[in-house]
Amino acid sequence: MEFLAVILANHLILFSRYPQPGTTKTRLIPHLGETGSAQLQRQMTAQVLRQIRPLLSPTAENSTRPISAEIWFAGGELSQMADWLGTSWALHPQPSGDLGDRLLSAVERAIAAGAERVVVIGADCPSVDSVILQQAFTALQSHDLVLGPATDGGYYLIGLRQPLADLFSGIDWGTERVFAQTRAIAQALHLSVATLDPLTDIDTAADLPVWEALRKQVISVIIPTLNEAAELPSLLETLSPSGTLEVIVADGGSQDDTRAIAQQYGATVVHSAPGRARQMNAGAAAAMGKTLLFLHADTRLPQKFPHLVQQTLAQPGVVLGAFDLLIDGTLPGLRWVERGVRWRSRWFSLPYGDQALFLRTDTFWQLGGFPEVPILEDLKLVRKAQTLGKVAIAPAVVSTSARRWEALGVWQTTLINQSVLIAAGLGVPLERITQFYRRSRSKNLPPDPFKIRKKNRD
Structure with a gap:
């Protein structure tokens, strides 16, 4: 059984691999270990999918024609892929054969299903963004072939209007000759070729600085959940995953639709044993960003919060930040509670978890993550952070439910x-x-x- 895609005129195919330790990103295992290499595969796939999702349903800001998309995967079973990425993505196992055979099969299948322009990319190049993908589809309106050259001599993107078997035959896959050989074949076939900007695949230790530079721009918002289906839609509507914002739902075994809703909104879902500290640590372990923000499901962040987070952490000596608290309710006494929180946070530098704690990822792990205790894990983390530097309050409020x-x-x-x-x-x-x-x-x-x-x- 497959999760099939509805094929539109512009169709995108992502080649990825199930992140099984020991079989994924093997050239990086000596540097990252088996688990670290698999985690990198997971994070890079999620990063590319965040770039694809906005193109599926164009908005006023993105008025281009929508695309359809599917994921062709290697390794793992369909059920494992669906559990990882959710059922909202069309999933198709890659057939046997070399890379050329698999690429040709994907293009042929899409064209036969009605696609007029097909673009294939890999998860190994997380620098691919929605702008580059739009450029590829636009170029295919007037060119036979679009190539995105990789700095290692391969290509990170290929786009076609018809399946051309010759382009995938006689190629020395996995070498620095791939792009040049493909260009030579295209010239022999008298194809018009559009070339995109070169980007770097993340395959070896020498490529990792590119990944680290990309991570530096990303804030990972981690939301611990347990049966939060009622709260999650309104929260995730305010958090659109993008190239600089990663949303991770760390679920502790919900029995409602929490996980399905999270995946529907493009969030990465991480499964964990129940317990807020354990869940937040699991979310942090899966996070791509160099900055972590821990958010309760019933709390809403202020507008332009990424700027406020970066601005606060950029202050000299600051190691952890949070926001002032606004309680969304009218019960008598709530304003006094808010004043008490403000006084405690500013005079004692003791914000709590419902104030959306944020800090650099390196600092978080230096502190050992959240102590996996049944209660007061936020207070213990903040107190440990005080031993490293200042705790600051950003000049804005988060709004939390009065429930x-x-x-x-x-x-x-x-x-x-x-x-x-x-x-x-x-x-x-x-x-x-x-x-x-x-x-x-x-x-x-x-x-x-x-x-x-x-x-x-x-």
């Missing part, structure tokens, strides 16, 4: 939270504190006094 306060009431929720902090400060074991917190959050607590007064007034 926690609405469930039990403002003062009761505040009392529970403060009791947890006091107990932790006194050295009470976190397991006991967690039991108290969960028991206190149960529905067996007395009603909120504000609700009592409101009922009496009514």
Whole structure:
């Protein structure tokens, strides 16, 4: 069984590989290890898919004709690919044969299905962006062949209007002669050829600086989830994955549609054992970006937050940042809670997780990630960060849901939270504190006094 694509006039095919350690990016295993090389394959594929997705449904800013797309994969089973990338992508296993055989098969199949222009790219070149892809399809309107030369002598992109077997025959695949040989065949066939800007495939250790430079521009937003299908759509609508923004949903075993919704919106889904700390660490391990931002599913970031994040971390001595907190509700007392958060964050440099903590990836791992404790993992990370440098508050607010306060009431929720902090400060074991917190959050607590007064007034 395959996940089939609807073939449009402009059709894009991505060649990738299931990121199985030991069989992926093998030339990089001596430098990155088996797991690191497989993780690189995973990250590069996700980066290229972020560039493809905007072209599938053009907007006012991107008014070009839409493209259709599919992924031809090697290694792994269809079920593994679907679990990794979701079912919203059309998936097709690569046939046997050398690279030329597989490329020709992909082009032939797309043309037979109705495509008028076919572009094939590989996941090994994460610098390919939506602009380059648009240029390739535009060039195919007036040229027989489009090639994107790679700096190692191969090509990262080939575009055709008809399947030409000669272009894939007699090529020394995997060598520095691939591009030159293909150009020579094209000239012998009297084809008109458009050549794109050269880019670098990430195949060897010498190529890794290109990848690192690309990572430096990316912020990875990591969202821990457990049955957040109700909150996730409105959140992900505000976070469009792009070349500089990676969205990772670190799911702890949701039983609802959380994972399907995340994949539908283009987020990368990472599976983890439940527990917010474990989930956020798993998300960070999969992240491409040089900057990490941890976001609760019921919290919304301010506009232009990437600029605010980079601006805050660029301040001398700052190792971790967060935002001021706005609680999206009208219950009496919420404004006092906000003032208390602002006072705590600025005077004691102690922002909590619902304020969207952010820091550099290297710093995060230097701190050892989130301590995998059942509660207060955010507080422990911030306190450790204070030993390395400053904790700063960005000049903007995040808006978080009032659902926690609405469930039990403002003062009761505040009392529970403060009791947890006091107990932790006194050295009470976190397991006991967690039991108290969960028991206190149960529905067996007395009603909120504000609700009592409101009922009496009514």
